[in-house]
Amino acid sequence: MRLSIEDLVKFKMNQDDYKSQSSRRMNSIDKRGASVWSNCSDTSPVGNGLRDARRYWAALSIWCAIILTIIDASIASVALPFISKGLQLTAAKSVWVINAYQIAIVMALLPMAKVSDILGYKKVYLSGILLFMIAASGSIFAGSLTMLAVARFVQGIGAAAVMVTSGALVRSIYPPELVPRGIGYNTIAVSFASASGPAACAVVLSFANWHAVFAVGLPFGLLALTLGWWALPSTASAKRSFDTISALMCCLGFAAGFSILSDLAQNSSSEWTFIKIGVAVSAIFFLRKRTSISHESMVPLDLLKMGSLRLAYGMSASAYAVMILITLSFPFVLQQRLHFGPELIGMLMVPLPIGIMIAAFVAGRLVNRFSSAGLCSSGLISLAGGAICLSFIHPGSSVFLIIAAVAICGLGFGIFQVPNNHSMLATAPHSRAGAASAMLSLSRLIGQTLGALLAASLFRMIGAQSDAPIVVAAFIALTVASITLLIRYRTIVSIG
Numbered sequence: 414m415r416l417s418i419e420d421l422v423k424f425k426m427n428q429d430d431y432k433s434q435s436s437r438r439m440n441s442i443d444k445r446g447a448s449v450w451s452n453c454s455d456t457s458p459v460g461n462g463l464r465d466a467r468r469y470w471a472a473l474s475i476w477c478a479i480i481l482t483i484i485d486a487s488i489a490s491v492a493l494p495f496i497s498k499g500l501q502l503t504a505a506k507s508v509w510v511i512n513a514y515q516i517a518i519v520m521a522l523l524p525m526a527k528v529s530d531i532l533g534y535k536k537v538y539l540s541g542i543l544l545f546m547i548a549a550s551g552s553i554f555a556g557s558l559t560m561l562a563v564a565r566f567v568q569g570i571g572a573a574a575v576m577v578t579s580g581a582l583v584r585s586i587y588p589p590e591l592v593p594r595g596i597g598y599n600t601i602a603v604s605f606a607s608a609s610g611p612a613a614c615a616v617v618l619s620f621a622n623w624h625a626v627f628a629v630g631l632p633f634g635l636l637a638l639t640l641g642w643w644a645l646p647s648t649a650s651a652k653r654s655f656d657t658i659s660a661l662m663c664c665l666g667f668a669a670g671f672s673i674l675s676d677l678a679q680n681s682s683s684e685w686t687f688i689k690i691g692v693a694v695s696a697i698f699f700l701r702k703r704t705s706i707s708h709e710s711m712v713p714l715d716l717l718k719m720g721s722l723r724l725a726y727g728m729s730a731s732a733y734a735v736m737i738l739i740t741l742s743f744p745f746v747l748q749q750r751l752h753f754g755p756e757l758i759g760m761l762m763v764p765l766p767i768g769i770m771i772a773a774f775v776a777g778r779l780v781n782r783f784s785s786a787g788l789c790s791s792g793l794i795s796l797a798g799g800a801i802c803l804s805f806i807h808p809g810s811s812v813f814l815i816i817a818a819v820a821i822c823g824l825g826f827g828i829f830q831v832p833n834n835h836s837m838l839a840t841a842p843h844s845r846a847g848a849a850s851a852m853l854s855l856s857r858l859i860g861q862t863l864g865a866l867l868a869a870s871l872f873r874m875i876g877a878q879s880d881a882p883i884v885v886a887a888f889i890a891l892t893v894a895s896i897t898l899l900i901r902y903r904t905i906v907s908i909g
Contacts, residue, residue, distance in 0.1 A: 462588035463646060470644035471586040472595065475579050476602040477637035478542055481630040482572040483603055485549070486514065487610030488617075488626045489565070495623040500558055512675060513562040517569025518576070519671045519858055520664040523711055525570075525577045526851035531655060533648040534578040534585065534847060539641055541574025546634045552627040573854075580838050580850030585646050590781060592839060597777025597831045601770045604827075608766035611759065659703050659711035666696035674862050677869075713848040716841055724900065725836040726852060728789060730860035731893045732829055735796060735886040737864030739822060740765070742871075742882035743803055747815075749878035751808055764816050768823020769830070776831035785832040786901040790894040792829025796822055797890035804880045804887065825890075 463471055489496075489510055497507035529537040548571060551564030579599065587595040617626050669692040676686045700712065716722050740762070747753045747761060772792070779788060799821030806815055834853060841849035871882045 462591065463586045463644075467644050468586050470640050471582070471646075472598060474637045474640035474644060475582060475586075475599065477633040477640070478538070478575045478579060479599060479602040480606040481542065481545065481633040481637060482575050483606035484610045484613065484633070485545075485568065485572075485627065485630045486511075487607055488614040488629055489514065491611045491614040492618065492623050492626045495618060496561070499623050500561070502558055506558060509558065509562050510565055512672075513565040514569040514572070515858070516668050516671050517566045518573045519667045519855070521570045521573035522577060522851045522855050522858075523663050523667075523713075523848075524660040525573045526713070526847040527653075527655060527660070527711060529574075529578050529581065529847040530844075531653050534581045535641070535645045535647050537574050538578035538582060538645070539638060541571045541578065542634055542638045542641070543571075544568075545571030545575065546631060546638070549627050549631060549634070553624050555624070576854040577847055577851045580834075580853055581846035582645060584838060584843060584846050585648060589839075593780035593831060593835045594777040596834045596838065597773040600773035600777075600827065600830055600834070604766040604769040604773065608763060656703065656711055659700060662696045662700040662703070663711050666693050666700060669693035669696065671862065674866050677866055713845065713852060716845060716848060716852060719840065721840055722837060722849075722852075724897070725833055725840070726856040728793075728829075728893055728897065729833055729837065729853070729856040730863065731889055732793065732796070732826065732833070733857050733860030734864035734867065735800070735890045736822075736826055737861050738868050738882045738886035738889075739800055739803070741865065741868045742877070742880070743819075745872075745877040746803075746806065746880055746883075751806070751810075761812070761815050761819060764820035765823040768820040768825075769827040772824040772827025773831050776828050780832050780835050784901070785836045786897050788832040789829050789836075790897045790901075792825045792827070792832075793890045793894035793897070795825030795828060797825070797887040797894070799823075799825055800883050800887035800890065804883045806880075 462468060493507055493510060496510055497503070500507070525537065525541075545568050548564050548567035552561055552568065555561035555564055580596075583595040583599065584592060613629050614626050617629060669689045673686060673689050673693060676682050676689070703711075717726075744758050744762065747758045748755075753761070776788060776792075799818050802814070802818035802821065806818070837853045837856075838846070838849050867885065868882050871879070871885065875881050
């Protein structure tokens with residue numbers, strides 16, 4: 414068989430290509446072998462996300478920081494009657510222990526997002542944890558309402574720094590295909606902290622006074638600070654300016670707005686409420702004047718211009734309003750209609766966070782396989798189904814039926830939350846991860862506040878023993894799910 418010159422040339426080129434590919438494979442093997450030894454000392458992201466060993470420690474730091482901020486809030490709510498008695502306060506005044514914390518978070522979210530873009534997520538994250546722990550020491554030694562409220566306010570600022578950066582850091586430590594799982598793990602941490610907070614508070618109060626409850630989260634904070642300093646990647650700082658006036662207007666506007674909603678929820682409107690309305694409107698007006706659609710704006714209008722993100726923010730606020738309506742009203746139904754004691758009521762509410770944790774673990778593995786709109790709608794429909802089951806609870810209902818209905822609510826919310834949070838974080842540009850994380854937290858707080866306001870209004874009109882808030886919650890969940898499916902259908906039709 415005779416070979417032409419062209420055949421010989423092709424054979425030579427194929428031989429050279431084979432040698433080149435073999436060389437590249439050998440270099441790749443050498444690099445992977447070297448990475449085994451450097452895996453425990455390299456803190457920089459490789460390609461997309463951190464290497465496995467470092468990623469686990471970085472994720473643990475974020476989970477501990479989430480538990481630190483969430484468990485403190487739930488503990489403070491349970492300990493409020495004991496704080497009121499210890500400081501000899503009225504119930505209305507003692508609420509400022511909660512309000513100071515919430516107002517600080519709402520005020521600081523967007524300014525902290527801008528600071529994290531300028532300084533880097535890791536620096537703001539670690540500074541927030543440290544500030545939270547120092548302020549927690551102030552809460553532990555507080556001897557008056559003023560000292561306690563100030564300490565709680567500073568804790569809220571630290572919590573805002575953690576909320577803004579924890580979501581942004583997920584995109585830095587996980588590769589893109591594992592980001593949904595990372596969000597699911599964060600959701601599990603939130604549910605764990607929410608479920609364990611009341612129990613931890615009860616244990617502490619059984620042998621110590623109310624000051625000690627603010628020390629429960631400190632071990633988690635210390636672990637989060639140590640692991641975060643060692644394992645988290647250092648994100649690059651951006652040379653951007655910080656608009657102090659816009660930050661002040663943002664703080665005033667959100668603080669006044671939150672205070673107005675709080676007055677309405679507690680039915681304590683006065684002339685001060687109208688002054689707060691004037692402050693809120695003025696702050697928003699001046700902030701709008703100074704805000705442009707760019708990365709330098711304090712309010713992320715560039716994110717709000719994206720239709721998919723607006724839908725995700727609205728769905729998040731609606732879902733949290735639904736959850737607040739259920740979690741605030743159903744215990745009253747159990748107490749006043751079914752005449753259950755506090756221990757049994759607490760036990761019957763435990764399936765809610767457990768359901769969220771289970772669903773979040775599963776949903777984190779489904780996001781990359783199914784559409785977010787489909788998963789979110791399925792979660793909301795399940796949540797509505799659980800709420801409808803709760804509305805049919807009567808004195809003759811079995812405990813098993815109650816547990817199943819509560820668990821369905823938790824499963825539905827968990828299925829919804831992971832894909833929706835992934836949409837809010839992953840849809841935004843990577844350079845806007847801090848702002849995206851801030852908007853995620855802000856939509857959650859707005860939904861919780863509106864849900865509490867709606868529940869308080871229904872309590873005044875109908876009574877706490879009524880299941881009307883649960884029915885309203887089911888209606889909201891079904892409405893939002895229907896709108897989401899309709900938008901997705903119209904999108905598919907327009908593309909097809």
